Amino acid sequence: SQTIHQWPATLVQPVGSPLSLECTVEGTSNPNLYWYRQAAGRGLQLLFYSVGIGQISSEVPQNLSASRPQDRQFILSSKKLLLSDSGFYLCAWRLQGASNQPQHFGDGTRLSIL
């Protein structure tokens, strides 16, 4: 069966520090991968998605970047965090080419910027 791992679960970082959040998927090959940010109790804002190694689509211009160095690894990064980067970050995967298939989410990372 497929699993998705996201870490860390919580992170407290000072303004101006770098960021690296990692997400890995097991049990499937060549998935679509997604990074979302969620404001408290609200919907999900798509930040990046990837359909293959090295292929990144950015949905919202911002202080963040994403990379996919391996088929089942998706990394969210920042060189210098801003206060506005605080939030709940979710990684997800989905089978390619199947928009009516579910997206499977990790348990998220709660990021607090001080």
Added chain:
Amino acid sequence: TQLLEQSPQFLSIQEGENLTVYCNSSSVFSSLQWYRQEPGEGPVLLVTVVTGGEVKKLKRLTFQFGDARKDSSLHITAAQTGDTGLYLCAGALQTGANNLFFGTGTRLTVIP
């Protein structure tokens, strides 16, 4: 502006009551999904609807896709405390689209 607007934003009801959550848009979707999310976890898929007018039932939950495929509703009969959570609709604009547009969310609290 959000592509998918959900209403109400918050809903607090007594156990045993019925409720309906709405998901509306001016855009047409090829498919629409409903997810439920509990605190500290990622959303989990409840259902996918793909045909205009389609109705799907999942125990006490009934999902409907609008005839024009621009809106959807989720009806819960005889709510239970286990139904508490954040309900999210999400739509794909095209068949085979790589990304979903998520709704604004409805926070449901069922009081025992």
